[in-house]
Amino acid sequence: MSRSVKALAVAAVIAMAGGATMVLAQQRPAQSQRPVVQAPAPAPAKTGLGREAHPAEVAAWAIAVRPDGQGLPAGRGTVKQGEEVYQTQCAACHGEFGEGAGRWPVLAGGRGSLTGENPEKTLGSFWPYLSTTFDYVRRAMPYGNAQSLSNDEVYALTAYLLFLNDVVPETFELTRENFTTVRLPNVGGFYDDDRETTERAFWRANPCMTNCRPEPARVTGRARVIDVTPGERPAGPRVE
Amino acid sequence: MPRETATLNRRGFLAAAGLGGAGVVAGIPHASAAPPAAPDPLITDVQDWARTLGDGVQARPYGSPSQFEKHVVRRDVEWLTASRESSVNFTPLHELDGIITPSGLCFERHHGGIAEIDPAKHRLMINGLVDKPMVFTLDDLKRFPGRVNRAYFLECAANSGMEWRGAQLNGCQFTHGMVHNVWYSGIPLKSLLDEAGLKTNAKWLLAEGADSSGMTRSIPLEKALKDCLVVWTMNGEMLRPEQGYPLRLVVPGWEGNMWVKWLRRIEVGDQPWHHREETSKYTDLLADGRSRRFTFIMDAKSVVTNPSPQAPLKHKGPNVLTGLAWSGRGAIKRVDVSLDGGRNWRTARIDGPVMPLSLTRFYVDFDWSGQELMIQSRAMDETGYVQPTKDELRKVRGTNSIYHNNGIQTWLVRPNGETENVEVG
Numbered sequence: 001m002s003r004s005v006k007a008l009a010v011a012a013v014i015a016m017a018g019g020a021t022m023v024l025a026q027q028r029p030a031q032s033q034r035p036v037v038q039a040p041a042p043a044p045a046k047t048g049l050g051r052e053a054h055p056a057e058v059a060a061w062a063i064a065v066r067p068d069g070q071g072l073p074a075g076r077g078t079v080k081q082g083e084e085v086y087q088t089q090c091a092a093c094h095g096e097f098g099e100g101a102g103r104w105p106v107l108a109g110g111r112g113s114l115t116g117e118n119p120e121k122t123l124g125s126f127w128p129y130l131s132t133t134f135d136y137v138r139r140a141m142p143y144g145n146a147q148s149l150s151n152d153e154v155y156a157l158t159a160y161l162l163f164l165n166d167v168v169p170e171t172f173e174l175t176r177e178n179f180t181t182v183r184l185p186n187v188g189g190f191y192d193d194d195r196e197t198t199e200r201a202f203w204r205a206n207p208c209m210t211n212c213r214p215e216p217a218r219v220t221g222r223a224r225v226i227d228v229t230p231g232e233r234p235a236g237p238r239v240e
Numbered sequence: 241m242p243r244e245t246a247t248l249n250r251r252g253f254l255a256a257a258g259l260g261g262a263g264v265v266a267g268i269p270h271a272s273a274a275p276p277a278a279p280d281p282l283i284t285d286v287q288d289w290a291r292t293l294g295d296g297v298q299a300r301p302y303g304s305p306s307q308f309e310k311h312v313v314r315r316d317v318e319w320l321t322a323s324r325e326s327s328v329n330f331t332p333l334h335e336l337d338g339i340i341t342p343s344g345l346c347f348e349r350h351h352g353g354i355a356e357i358d359p360a361k362h363r364l365m366i367n368g369l370v371d372k373p374m375v376f377t378l379d380d381l382k383r384f385p386g387r388v389n390r391a392y393f394l395e396c397a398a399n400s401g402m403e404w405r406g407a408q409l410n411g412c413q414f415t416h417g418m419v420h421n422v423w424y425s426g427i428p429l430k431s432l433l434d435e436a437g438l439k440t441n442a443k444w445l446l447a448e449g450a451d452s453s454g455m456t457r458s459i460p461l462e463k464a465l466k467d468c469l470v471v472w473t474m475n476g477e478m479l480r481p482e483q484g485y486p487l488r489l490v491v492p493g494w495e496g497n498m499w500v501k502w503l504r505r506i507e508v509g510d511q512p513w514h515h516r517e518e519t520s521k522y523t524d525l526l527a528d529g530r531s532r533r534f535t536f537i538m539d540a541k542s543v544v545t546n547p548s549p550q551a552p553l554k555h556k557g558p559n560v561l562t563g564l565a566w567s568g569r570g571a572i573k574r575v576d577v578s579l580d581g582g583r584n585w586r587t588a589r590i591d592g593p594v595m596p597l598s599l600t601r602f603y604v605d606f607d608w609s610g611q612e613l614m615i616q617s618r619a620m621d622e623t624g625y626v627q628p629t630k631d632e633l634r635k636v637r638g639t640n641s642i643y644h645n646n647g648i649q650t651w652l653v654r655p656n657g658e659t660e661n662v663e664v665g
Contacts (some may be wrong), residue, residue: 044434049380053365053373061505062367064446064456066513093322103322114529119640121520126531129514136516139454140352143323146452190523193535199636202539203624207576209585217581217614219652221406223549223661229410230317239554239610239657 065135069180072134076175077156079163085153086160089142098122098164108164111185124165128187130179134158270557304344311335314345315413320402325353326453328396330417333543333564334551339592339599340391341420343475348482349396349418351453355502359486362450364432364470368508371437378472378486384427388469390492391598393566395419395538397495397522400645403630407650407661411550415649415661416543419566421599422483424490426471429464432506442508446515447489450504457498458512459491463536467492470503493568493597494536495643497522527638538568540627541646542575542602542619553608553657561604563588567621572600574620579606581614581650581664582629588617596622613653614664630663 065071087096095101098108110120119126123133138154140146149157159174162182168174174182223229305312316329331347348354359378367373396418402408409415438461445464449455459468469490472479479485484501491498497517512518512534524532542565547553565572571594576585588602602617619627630647637644652662 046435047384047431049383050374050376050432050435053367053375057365057375058367058373061365061448062507064448064507064513064515066509066511068511070509103319105322114525114640115527119525121525126525127519129519132514132516132519135456135513136520139456140452140516143326143352144452146352146454189530190519190533191530193532193537195532195535195537195539199628202626202628202632204626205624207585207618207620207626209576211583212585213581213583217583217650217664219614219662220665221663222652223407223410226406226408228317228319228408229414229549230315230319239556239655 063135063139065131065138067129067131067180069131069176072131072176072179073151074176075151075155076173077152077154077159078173079156079159079168079170081152082156082158082160082163085149085157089149090157093143098161107161111166114186114189122165123161123184124167126186126189127184128190130158130162130182130184133161134179312345314347314417317409317414326351328398328418330413331420332413332550333417333419333545334412334548336545337562337601339421339564339601340475341422341599343422343477343480343483346394346420346422346474346480346483347396347418349496350451350482350501351455352451354482355449355451356481357450357486357502362486362502363504364487365505366432366436366508367505368446369439369442369510370433370508371439374432374436376432381427381432381470381472381487384431386431387425387427389423389425390469390490391421391423391593391595392490392492393419393421393538393597393599394496394499395541395566395568397497397535397538397643400541400647400649401642403647403661404634404639404641404645407663410661412543412545412548412649413550416541416545418496419564419599421566422474423476424469424471425473425476426469426490429468429470429489429506432470433464433508436508438508441510443510444508444512446505446507446509446513447498447500447503448505448507449484449500450502455497455500455502455517456513456515457500457517458515458534459498461508463491463494491536493538493570495522495538498536522643524637524641524643526636526641535644538566539644539646540567540569540572540619540621540625541565542617542627543649544577544615544617544651547615547653547657547659548651549659549661552659553653556608556610559606559608561588561606561615563602563617565600565602565617565619566598567619567623567625568597569625570622571596571598572619573622575600575602576618576620577602577604578616578618579613582616582618582648585618608653610655612655613651614662615651615653616648618648631665 093101093104094107100106106120108122110122110125113120134154137157155174159172162168312332312335314329321327328349329347331345362378364376399418400415403415443461445459445461447457447459471488471490472486474483479488487503489500489503524535542563544563546562553559565575575588577588578585588604590600590602592601594600627646627648633647650662650664652660
């Protein structure tokens with residue numbers, strides 16, 4: 001029975017049987033679907049294992065920042081201050097202007113590249129929220145010396161990266177208070193996974209088994225032409 | 241159904257695949273070769289290993305593979321990344337059989353190198369929208385009731401990511417080796433959330449690692465309550481350091497990046513965090529410049545591991561084609577194999593357990609007369625999803641998506657056995 005037919009059938013049963021069935025129908029989702037929050041359900045039994053966290057422990061580890069500003073520490077930093085920290089602590093890998101040294105990640109530019117051959121994903125061209133930059137730099141950069149920056153330094157670096165990406169002027173100061181007023185250009189560029197509708201065609205009952213293409217298949221591309229596979233080649237296959 | 245069709249004989253397979261022509265002696269028994277002119281000294285001479293004593297017990301207190309298996313290793317692609325500490329290597333799928341990946345061959349992906357953590361110094365914190373923020377030690381976790389044993393595949397969302405623009409890397413280790421399948425023991429994440437007590441507005445979790453990348457991913461609470469695990473063992477032994485020792489999150493069927501290693505914290509919240517690994521990375525850029533986000537599920541996929549570029553055919557006559565299939569939506573229902581580039585298909589024989597969200601092993605026994613083959617496999621899962629061709633995928637997604645390339649792979653086998661990663665049209 002298809003889902004819609006089943007739903008219809010359930011509705012019909014409810015209509016026919018009245019009140020008693022309504023109760024059943026209300027219980028059913030609770031059993032089968034595991035609601036996200038079991039509202040008035042009795043609390044599960046506790047094992048008593050583990051211990052309550054100390055507030056200072058939570059403060060030390062809970063540094064995650066969200067787009068709405070939740071998790072931002074007190075602090076501030078200007079583009080100028082950020083430039084100083086950036087040149088000493090970041091430029092060696094990410095380049096003086098965020099262009100990326102060698103193969104290290106590019107941090108600036110790329111605006112308008114998303115539909116091209118070589119999309120460059122930076123906070124200016126791609127990232128939807130500024131909080132991601134603050135959170136990531138604070139938890140993971142500089143690479144190899146993570147969590148060594150002060151909160152003010154992270155504000156300043158975030159301001160500088162915004163400047164490098166032409167989002168704010170050179171005089172800008174980023175603070176906890178003005179943080180959520182900064183809008184990144186690609187904030188509207190994302191939508192939730194929709195494969196189950198846009199790729200519905202990939203669910204097919206009887207995939208073709210014989211004569212599935214009119215002509216014999218022919219090779220249209222080869223890995224050997226590009227030749228980027230690492231490792232030594234075997235001396236050449238030999239068939240016996 | 242797969243079991244029935246799997247009994248198709250070799251003649252059936254090859255005839256339907258359009259290969260029943262001269263030179264293919266399908267299903268007809270071959271005569272064995274005559275004895276050699278001179279006897280084989282490996283048989284007639286007494287060999288060293290048959291005369292002298294070998295190592296005693298305790299020479300290898302935690303055993304490793306035979307010295308003759310040194311070529312069976314994870315490999316990396318040096319030009320892919322700037323630094324080995326934030327890089328990836330690949331499982332040698334063509335050297336393995338069955339469905340379980342040996343712990344030491346499971347591909348690695350780190351963002352800040354391998355954290356080496358003394359389990360006595362490891363802590364797991366649960367905080368955020370809970371009645372009581374809590375801290376657990378590994379000893380605490382091992383005392384929790386309700387321990388489970390489960391086998392799950394883990395696939396990196398970027399597996400086959402190099403192949404969006406066309407055939408690039410020559411070997412299933414490199415094209416498909418960011419997948420492994422492991423038996424885990426641990427406890428449901430739900431047990432820990434229950435212990436801390438979820439607030440009624442809880443909707444999302446943030447999982448965080450203790451390594452120097454401070455890896456974080458947002459996970460819908462619904463998934464966590466359904467089947468996520470917190471584990472400390474893989475394949476019966478403690479997790480390997482490179483797989484998150486001493487504690488890892490298991491997020492069955494969902495992209496590998498979410499299976500946070502060195503797991504140290506779960507924060508409960510009412511919305512996702514949109515952190516670096518779910519914005520800058522692990523979002524799927526489509527042709528129109530917009531991107532899908534939170535594409536957690538790994539779609540059905542398969543690959544023929546033998547023959548493949550690193551494991552060419554060496555003999556005419558009887559040969560065993562084998563490969564792996566998996567789906568993040570459930571169990572594998574069927575795998576079809578084509579030898580002519582997708583024109584004709586036959587259902588492969590599945591052997592071993594078929595478990596949801598686990599690798600599944602398939603075989604096709606065939607005779608090879610030395611003609612050119614274009615080998616493909618096509619997985620189907622229990623939801624009815626059929627693995628698409630690469631062109632079908634590109635039609636929907638363009639070529640910039642990097643992640644979630646589950647398109648059908650083609651291996652070209654030449655008459656000399658040489659096998660190459662190709663695309664067919």
